[in-house]
Amino acid sequence: MAAEALLEVRSLSKRFGNRAGREPSPWVIQELSFVVNEGEFLTIVGPSGSGKTTLLNILAQIDTASGGEICLQSHAAPIGNSKSLKPGLACKIGYVTQEDNLLPWRTTLQNVLFPLTVQRRLNEDTRARAQMLIRAVGLAGFENHYPHELSGGMRKRASLIRTLVYDPPIILMDEPFGALDAQTRAQLQEDLLRLWNLGRKTIVFVTHDIVEAIALGDRTLVLSRSPARVAGEHRNSIPRPRDIRGIMIHPEFAPLYQRIRVQVQ
């Protein structure tokens, strides 16, 4: 299969604005380059504080870069100054953040329909899709609950399908399952893979958990401690569908884990 580059990141650099009279702040990201192919599930691992969230914020166009280029579908994205940023690049980039960021005054269903509402795309078909996703992640029966009435895992599911519902060509995920207990986490990983199998979206999934990166991804990038650079790239040929809970006993798991582990510092 001739993979087509959907997202290209070239020599991306980022340092936060320095205050007057101070030394310039250190680079958070320096000369970072990688490519995400169409339909690929790319996982990025890096130590805490390695600028993973900053990277995704830049990709999602809610933060500026200090240098470099980002091309989505061969179009350069405006990344230089905060005025010209276009968050989400006209709904082409979905972003599932660490916090669920559900709107507390909207019910589960209203939260899931929120992107469709603001994109003026609310109709029979999109509503049916929302209902399908709600059922697919086991939130049926909780459509009219407010976020504070849901458990942490349920809120996470709602926030996940809120991005899936409007079907952006590429979805960024920032440690979405970080704050969950192991059981819920495994379940959500399974849900995510199942949903991904339905549509084969392009996903960039950031985590600090090597096991999660291997369990989910087709390919794993390792980021160095800051400034973030690509320290290594690992193809993952464990066949799909994968057994998330039993991924560790797959013969290819251990060597891959070992190769990634030595690079994550």
Place this chain on the structure above:
Amino acid sequence: MATWPRTEDPILARLARLAASLRTRGDQVLVLVVLLALWQGLSLVFGTYWVGSPWGVLMRLGKGVMSGEILRHASYTLLEAAAGFLIGALPAAALPFALRRLPIVTAILDPFMVGGYGAPKLALAPLFILWFGIGIESKIALVAITVFFIVYFSALAGVRALDPRLVQMAQVMGADERDVARHIVFPGAVPHIFTGFRIAMPYSIGGAVIAELISANRGLGYLVQLSAMNFDTTGVFVALVATTCIVFLGNWSVNVIERRLLRWRPRPDLDMQAGS
């Protein structure tokens, strides 16, 4: 507060809640009885000339309500308070939204708003009576200016309490400036605005009564003043009780509207967490 065992059965849960609220009601009645007894005691000690007895006040109140006199005065005061409240509170609630994208204008206005908030508005009553006469206009003006600053600062706090992550999330999903204002800034500020309403509501009735005390020919404040001039303490108490009733009515209305609009908030008295 007593904690009730959590039950899965909705009927039992409802009964438990009912029992809890009944118990609170019972305690409230008890406090009321104690207060009435104190009042009765005072009127026995000082005589009904100085402190009208609760029973006497109740009889007069009943008579006044039957003859329509109390209702006439009360509805006049209520009208002043309600009109002043609307004229003062609605622009005050809307202004911080209009100023949201103009931080410099907000900063310029700030000291004046703080001054207006701190100034004793009731002292303006004589001035408003000079300007607007002894009719309803001066009372409405006083109520409006009293309410305005309280609600302005509450609404401002609500707009400032905005979570920028929610805004970013909405923008990534394609929300424009209007969507953000309508779906995120406004609903997020509503609880703060209601806090302002709740605080401002008694002030609106108090403001109307005070303005009437100074100069009026109708209203509960006028009734207080008239009774006092006739050495009729029972009449003063009747007017005060009627005023308190209006405050209760206002508070109840705010509660009802708030509960309808803020269904999404966790109720502190109920355990609605679905176990996380």
